[in-house]
Amino acid sequence: MGADNLTDTLTRQTENSPRELLVRTFFFVCAFVSILTTAGIVFVLVSEAATFFTGTAQFLGVTGETVSLVDFLTGTTFSIAGDQFGVLPLLSGTLAIVIGSAVIALPLGVATAIYLSEYASPRVRAYLKPALEILAGVPTVIYGFFAIEYITPLLKQYLFPDIGFFNALSASIVVGIMIIPMVSSISEDAMSAVPDELRQAGYGMGATKFDVSTGIVVPAAISGIVSSFILAISRAIGETMAVAIAAGATPRLWTTGSVDAGPVSLPYPDPAYFLESIQPMTGAMVQLLFSDITGGGLAYRSLFGIGITLFAITLFMNIVSNWIASRYQEAYD
Structure with a gap:
């Protein structure tokens, strides 16, 4: 007990020293500034x-035109010239980009992770993983130009002759590569992070490398994998310059077709939507910001209506990611 008391005394003296107090204050200020900046952004947004919305605008005493929240969330037309600000066409564009990029990134990302974790030698992993992460450091505007200069011409030449110069498919491909x-x-x-004991137990039962990787390691790491999916999808939702360049600036709803299945007709999303010019929410915000709109006018304030919708979606996705990580995370002693 004497040694423990001496240790506690020395620890308290160290923590109360001027140098430690200065360091603690510095880190506290950094944390406080980060929280204050985040709170300021949320407050302004x-x-x-x-x-922008009718009820709250009247409550705040704002004069001029406004848009009701119901009309904004259910409107099927987004037009600056016509003062129509329905967000559904923009949500359709964002959904198309998310689905297209997820189809590309999720299986390739997991397969790459399995190779790096289970198959690659330490030397290969030391070179391959940093090289792969370089993709995250490429400016997104470069991805946009890459899509319209290389991906779209290749798709037009070999797969889809009727594809537009601006289209959702090329944008989905580059966003998929990005995430x-x-x-x-x-x-x-x-x-x-999965313990080697689990792998060795699988090998002891006669399992192959593939069986251990897919049947033991992946299920044990499923919380982290699903969290990576949600975070990557959140990144795809918020991507701006690549989709603003490659996807175009034509707000349009994702139409559906139907297939006869006995007595009923089953609707399905029209895949031709990916071959047309669309406009996701981030692309609309870029267009609004750089168009000839009056500061403080209805079109200008629609920027913040779209922004709060985008913020709510990404915040929800991150909350779900954190919940999944905490709920299904495996604990190993």
Whole structure:
């Protein structure tokens, strides 16, 4: 007990020294500034978006035209010239980009993570993982130009002769390439955290490398893998310059077709939507910001209406990701 008391005394003296107090104060200020900045962004976004919607705008005493929240969330037309600000066409564009990029990034990212964690030698992993993460450091505007200069011409020449110069498919491909490092890196970290004892137990039962990787390691790391999926999808939802360049600026709803299945007709999303010019929410915000709109006018304030919608979606996705990580995370002693 004497040694413990001496240790506690020395610890308290160290923590109360001027140097430690200065360091603690510095880190506290950094944390406080980060929280204050986040709170300021949220406050400005919410307060400006509130003036765009009818009920809150009247409450705040804002004069001029406003758009009701119901019309905004259910409107099927987005047109600056016509003062129509329905967000559904923009949500359709964002959904198309998310689905297209997820189809590309999620399987490739998990397969890459399995190779890095289970198959690659330490030397190969030391070179391959940093090289893969370079993709995350490429400016997104470069991806946009890459899509319209290379991907779209290749698709037009070999697969889809009727594809437009601006189209959702090329944008989905480049966004999928962009988020592969996020999926692979987080998934690989989750797989590497699985204890080797589980792998050795599988090998002791006669399992192959593939069986151990897919039947033991992946299920044990599923919380981290799913979290990487959600974070990557959130990244795809918020991507701006690549989709603004490659996807175009034509707000349009994702139409559906139907197939006869006995007595009923089953609707399905029209895949031709990916061959046309669309406009996701981030692309609409770029167009609004750089168009000839009056500061403080209805079109200008619609920026914040779209922004708060985008913020709510990404915040929800991150909350779900954190919940899944905490709910299904495996604990190993």
